[in-house]
Amino acid sequence: MMNRDDRVRTAILRHALRARPINREPLAAETRLTPKDVEEALGALHEVGAIYLRDGAVVAAYPFSFVPTLHRVIIAGVTTYANCAVDALAVPPMVDESAQVSSACGHCGVPVTVAMRGGRVVEAQPAAPVIFHPDRDCCAPGPAVLTRCPHIQFFCDHDHAARWRDTHRELRGALLELADAAAFAGRHFDAAIRAVREAGDDHSRRSRAADRGGGL
Numbered sequence: 001m002m003n004r005d006d007r008v009r010t011a012i013l014r015h016a017l018r019a020r021p022i023n024r025e026p027l028a029a030e031t032r033l034t035p036k037d038v039e040e041a042l043g044a045l046h047e048v049g050a051i052y053l054r055d056g057a058v059v060a061a062y063p064f065s066f067v068p069t070l071h072r073v074i075i076a077g078v079t080t081y082a083n084c085a086v087d088a089l090a091v092p093p094m095v096d097e098s099a100q101v102s103s104a105c106g107h108c109g110v111p112v113t114v115a116m117r118g119g120r121v122v123e124a125q126p127a128a129p130v131i132f133h134p135d136r137d138c139c140a141p142g143p144a145v146l147t148r149c150p151h152i153q154f155f156c157d158h159d160h161a162a163r164w165r166d167t168h169r170e171l172r173g174a175l176l177e178l179a180d181a182a183a184f185a186g187r188h189f190d191a192a193i194r195a196v197r198e199a200g201d202d203h204s205r206r207s208r209a210a211d212r213g214g215g216l
């Protein structure tokens with residue numbers, strides 16, 4: 001059984017995955033918690049950096065953004081947003097369906113698209129994009145969504161990443177090949193990915209049970 005904060009976080013991630021807005025009351029109903037518990041969980045999740053609240057609204061629940069960003073993930077026709085390039089690569093492993101990550105080169109702005117199935121990269125356009133990932137101590141202190149995420153982006157290739165780095169010499173970090181970035185994203189968000197997938201299984205089991213007219 002997940003604890004209060006994990007239940008609320010997983011419910012938020014599942015809403016984000018389907019591009020549904022976050023409202024307190026449905027969240028309380030879904031998690032079988034009181035609105036007060038949900039409110040406390042949101043505060044606690046913000047404190048540990050699992051979500052980012054602004055004026056009481058959930059703006060980000062890593063890897064998702066609830067405000068549009070450059071990094072889109074399209075699953076079964078539904079568009080969701082991620083906080084950065086690595087976050088975007090952590091969304092496809094949450095589902096069984098094919099997913100398309102859609103972003104743009106941080107140097108020249110041409111579209112970068114990555115077709116994925118689970119954690120596996122199926123195809124990319126351009127063929128071998130790279131991802132800049134800043135070091136831990138690269139950026140000003142503060143919420144990742146404001147400090148680190150803006151720098152974590154796709155580039156067409158090593159050449160375009162190098163040109164961008166020439167003009168951002170203050171940023172320390174590494175360039176990741178696409179497959180390595182996808183693997184890193186899967187590891188970094190492993191717990192969230194598994195929680196979302198397991199919650200999905202529970203939901204389909206419950207609806208199958210309801211179809212048979214049986215209870216839980």
Ligand SMILES: [Zn+2]
Pocket residue numbers: 105106107108109110155156157160
């Ligand atoms: Zn480019």
